[in-house]
Amino acid sequence: MPAMLAIVLLGFFLGMRHATDPDHVIAVTTIVSRERNMLHAALIGALWGLGHTVTIFAVGSAIILFNLTIPPRLGLSMELSVGLMLILLGVMNLTGLMRRAIEWITCRRFGPGSHSHVILGRTMIHSHDDEEKDEPGAVESPSAANRPPRWRPPWFQTIGLFHFARPLTVGIVHGLAGSAAVALLVLTTIHRPWWAVGYLLVFGLGTIAGMMLMTAVIAMPVVWTGKSFARLNRYMCATSGIVSVAFGLFLVYQIGFVSGLFSAAPKWIPE
Numbered sequence: 001m002p003a004m005l006a007i008v009l010l011g012f013f014l015g016m017r018h019a020t021d022p023d024h025v026i027a028v029t030t031i032v033s034r035e036r037n038m039l040h041a042a043l044i045g046a047l048w049g050l051g052h053t054v055t056i057f058a059v060g061s062a063i064i065l066f067n068l069t070i071p072p073r074l075g076l077s078m079e080l081s082v083g084l085m086l087i088l089l090g091v092m093n094l095t096g097l098m099r100r101a102i103e104w105i106t107c108r109r110f111g112p113g114s115h116s117h118v119i120l121g122r123t124m125i126h127s128h129d130d131e132e133k134d135e136p137g138a139v140e141s142p143s144a145a146n147r148p149p150r151w152r153p154p155w156f157q158t159i160g161l162f163h164f165a166r167p168l169t170v171g172i173v174h175g176l177a178g179s180a181a182v183a184l185l186v187l188t189t190i191h192r193p194w195w196a197v198g199y200l201l202v203f204g205l206g207t208i209a210g211m212m213l214m215t216a217v218i219a220m221p222v223v224w225t226g227k228s229f230a231r232l233n234r235y236m237c238a239t240s241g242i243v244s245v246a247f248g249l250f251l252v253y254q255i256g257f258v259s260g261l262f263s264a265a266p267k268w269i270p271e
Contacts, residue, residue, distance in 0.1 A: 004195075007190065007195065007198075007199055007202070008202050011199045011200075011202035011203040011206060012202050012203070012205060012206035012209075013206060014203060014206065015202070015203040015204060015205065015206020015207040015208075015209070015210060016206045016207070016209055016210030016213075017206075017210070018178070018182075018203070018206070018207050018210070019049065019206075019207050019210030019211040019214055020210065020214065022247065023082055023086065023174065023177075023247065023251070024048075024174060024211070025214065025218075026086060026240075026243055026244050026247050027048070027082075027085070027086060027089060027170050027174065027244070028044065028045060028048055028167070028170075028211065028214065028215050028218065029218050029240045029243075029244075030086075030089045030090060030093050030240050030241060030243075030244040031044055031048075031089065031166065031167055031170065032044055032045075032215050032218055032219050032222065033093065033222055033236060033237040033240040033241075034093075034222075034237055035219050035222060035223070036222075036223055037219075037223065038216050038219045038220065038223055040163075040219075041215045041216055041218065041219030041222075041223075042212045042213075042215055042216040042219075043212075044163070044167045044215055045167075045208075045211035045212040045213070045214060045215030045216065046208055046211065046212045047164065047167040047168045047171065048167040048168070048170055048171035048174075048211050048215075049171060049204070049207045049208030049209070049210070049211040049212065050168060050171060050208060051167065051168040051169065051170065051171025051172040051173075051174075051175060052171035052172070052174050052175040052178075052204065052207055052208075052211075053171075053175070053201075053204025053205070053207060053208060054171075054172065054175065054204075055171075055172050055174075055175025055176050055179055056175045056178065056179045056182055056200060056203065056204055056207075057197075057200050057201055057204055058179075059175070059176065059179035059180070059183070060179050060180075060182055060183035060186070060197075060200045061183075061197050061200060063179070063180065063183040063184070063187075064183055064186065064187060064193050064196045064197060064200075065193055065197065070180050070270075072266045072267065072268035073261065073266050073268075075180055075268045075270060076255050076259055076260075076261040076266050076268045077261065078176045078177050078179075078180075079177045079251070079255050080251070080252060080255045080256065080261060081173050081176065081177065082173060082174060082177045082248075082251060083247075083248045083249070083250075083251030083252040083255060084248065084252065085170060085173050085248070086244045086245070086247055086248030086251065087244070087245050087248035087249060087252070088248075089170070089241075089244050089248075090240075090241040090242065090243070090244030090245035090246075090248060091241070091245060092241075093237060093238075093240060093241035093244065094238060094241035094242065094245070180270040181270035181271050182200065182203065183196075183200070184270055186199050186200065221236065222236060222237075
């Protein structure tokens with residue numbers, strides 16, 4: 001029991017520590033840089049951690065239980081996907097493609113009468129059908145059929161499927177890049193396969209908790225400046241995009257040329 005408790009605590013806190021890796025922080029910062037609600041930011045962190053945990057658990061368990069070996073070129077390619085994803089997130093943030101995509105998807109969810117306004121630096125989306133519906137004798141418009149079902153949780157109706165899938169997908173990509181390193185580290189310290197698999201699950205739970213805390217902390221200045229200092233908030237969003245692109249390019253260079261992914265003899269050390 002003491003050994004099991006030690007493994008659980010170690011896995012949980014190392015998972016929280018893993019959430020603070022630079023590429024993880026930059027990715028979630030780029031995503032939450034336009035959030036205006038700390039609860040939504042924490043939920044984004046939880047979804048990122050969930051996607052990361054699913055991949056770590058699935059790939060890591062396969063490596064542990066079936067003694068799988070990942071070829072260097074495949075391992076480097078998985079790490080390269082993180083750099084490319086950071087570049088994509090940064091470019092979408094800087095060009096406003098992310099914001100326009102969110103507006104377009106949200107307007108489609110609320111029907112053809114919906115459109116957006118920018119009020120005090122914040123994009124507000126509404127439909128005039130709602131105003132007409134509130135008038136006496138008004139009839140419910142056909143666009144109401146396109147709105148989210150009422151059985152969905154309120155937070156899902158607020159963030160939508162796109163907001164739900166985006167951090168989950170980013171977390172899955174990050175999990176692919178780190179799954180081999182985590183699994184190999186576990187194999188060197190825990191020699192019982194099923195204990196090692198259990199460690200991966202606890203490690204993932206720690207990552208979810210750590211990322212929730214981190215995204216909430218990151219969102220604090222964003223939420224505060226978004227309400228009071230719109231120009232400073234825009235500078236912060238642009239800075240997060242620039243950092244994401246720069247770090248993504250750095251990873252692509254390191255993986256592609258220094259580690260030799262683009263050469264005939266790649267060298268890969270999971271870390």
